[in-house]
Amino acid sequence: MAKVEQVIYRGAEAEIIKSTYLGRDVVKKHRVPKGYRLPELDKRLRMHRTREEAKLMLEARKAGVSVPIIYDIHLADATITMGYLRGSRVKELIPKLSDDERRSLCYAIGESIARLHNNGLIHGDITTSNMIFVDGRVHFIDFGLGEVNREVEARGVDLHVLMEAFSSAHSMYPDCFNHVFEGYTSVYEGDVMEVKKKIDEIVRRGRYR
């Protein structure tokens, strides 16, 4: 029987394909070749990014953060096969929650981000579109812009991205980021005031005014 594969999302860099793997529902993240790039450079970049993303997902799991299970990595084809998450995107979930539920969800998001940061991991694109709520737990997806980095600057930028996402996508719930930061504070092992100051500094920079 032919396998049914369907592209469910097409981004600038990769396409997300719904498929099956050994009888399980999976998604494949395939970084597509770019015709404008020199083939050798294109291949180097796609392989490197695929490897880095898989490594970060593994490290995130070790740090105690929920991420999809990786079933297979095909480097030459720049594809990661991972478990399909049957849940709701946090972006769509937030407006449906009660104030208390929203507060505890945001708190849990903050705890997870702090676990990443405690282990030197930067997600790089923390938005509510990149979080999926399954069985009471927030799962993080799309580590494509992530990196290993222990600098406060990187942590500040990481949180600032989420702050911006909240203010654009969830402007009617202005307290969300504060709840995230409470959760973050409860788990973060470094000087949380330093991170707070960094975020304030980033907000003040011209670009983001």
Add this chain to the structure above:
Amino acid sequence: MLSLGIEGTAHTVGVGVVEDDDGRCRVLAKVSRMYHPVKGGIHPREAANHHAEHLPGLIKKAFEEADVEPGEVEVVAFSQGPGLGPCLRTAATAARALALSLGKPLVGVNHCVAHLEIGRGTTGCGDPVLLYVSGGNTQVIAFANHRYRVFGETLDIGVGNCLDKLGRYMGLSFPSGPAIERLARKGETYVDLPYTIKGMDVAFSGLLTAAQQYYDKGVRIEDVCYSVQETVFAALTEVTERAMAHVGKDEVLLGGGVACNRRLRSMVKTMAEERGASFFVPDDSLCVDNGVMIAWTGLLMHKSGVRMRVEESFVDQRFRTDMVDVRWRR
């Protein structure tokens, strides 16, 4: 409506005269002079002296070329920023003097916005993502929420600046872009270089150092140029594509001096084709700094009701793209 514009943000001083042709820009005059440093890069004061020396002649020549009387011009526009202080002040002084002597309104134009508007005015695109690449500026700009917003930009040096520094290091003259493009066509072997993208931003200083080291180690200059072009332009094309996906626009426009590079054009064109988008680039003479784009943007601003008194016409070296209230697009 007739408009005269004076450009003077960096090494080029230019004067343009344009007419509104039912929403399209008709160019009546396009004259310019470029300051060439004796050695090294641009010396701001020397460049400003150069501009001051040539402006009276250029303005006269522009009127002759356009075949209009000075009194027929309805608005005088100038590049208000961003740019080098002495150059900006020189162009602004000329514009104020001209506007006052003719008794015509004066309007200050944002240079980056002008690069985008001249593309819209002459190529037929409507709502593009602009990849603006020049010596000092490298930005990915698109219209959102009544403003031209910068979605991506360089975190260190402009792409043209990167090419010029590399060129100077390898003994090429300023500006080095055209020479690098010629040499790159004879390149055969690609050498690995840092490819730095952070979200929708790019950075080039690490690549510049690495390229200089390859040159020192005896890698053929043609191969250095080829590898630099392939890497730098791919990174620019990638962030442009990301911005297009992010803001959901299906037109891409090139602008700035580096947009004259044929390899960059072909890459952005290929990217556009692969995602079913349309590709636009103005004539070479309108990609580089020019007075026409200032005249055209000034005309749009004036028609939308923007007014500026001479007392408020200060130049701004750090005039940001998103500071402009885009009243002519509502």
